[in-house]
Amino acid sequence: MSVLDAILEGVREDLERRRSETPLAELRARAADAPPALDPMPAFLEPGVSIIAEVKRRSPSKGDLADIPDPASLAAEYAAGGAAAVSVLTERRRFGGSLADLDAVRARVEVPVLRKDFIVDPYQVWEARAHGADLALLMVVSLDGSLLADLMGLCREVGLTPLVESHTADELERAVDAGATLLGVNARDLTTLDVDRSVFARLAPLMPEGAVRVAESGVAGPQDVAEYRRWGADVVLVGEALVRSGDPRASVGRFIETANAQVAS
């Protein structure tokens, strides 16, 4: 079984537990009461690189990354440093996240918030909106047949902007065919956990005009953000390097400045 399959098995078990505790009707009512979702696209389309800064405690590839006792304060530092959006990993078993983290971050920051999880069921889209997310990650690799288009449609219906993630040219083609305009490339192969940032360089030219290009994973420092930018990234999503930096606010600022200075010159 691949790493991804093992993760998805746990995700589905956890999902069924939550579904038995909170009926869909209740989530829908909470989503209806939530303030409307923010549109992240204007900030992503501004000149210069945008950063999505991630709240990430651990990962299957690296184990424990950071304690993060107060995810809201971390998110506030990200926003103060200039992050265009904050990503919150809500997967529990492998990443140590929760919907409580999403609630806490949502309550603190005014920038758009991404629910980062392994979304395979409409219930999770309703959860994302009920807990105040503005964007939701949809991974093409785990959404067969019409499920990708169905979940994208539901995202739009509830006001969420789907960030549709690929790792191969075939996956990217499915994302584009389904109508995705916020296109992510994960440099990490979730079946093996190997990271290769040049995957973004190969896939970015295949993206249609007008798409917003998001480079995800594998950033160790400002030079990597600058390289993604040179390869055509509008947005770079960074987790580990920021949660480990010791000064997330300054790091976000440095990432943005370095990339913009290098690409302008």
Ligand SMILES: O=P(O)(O)OC[C@@H](O)[C@@H](O)c1c[nH]c2ccccc12
């Ligand atoms: O910590 P990194 O290498 O900066 O990566 C962040 C982010 O891209 C990564 O967490 C991620 C990208 N796509 C995902 C899908 C599920 C879980 C996690 C991810």
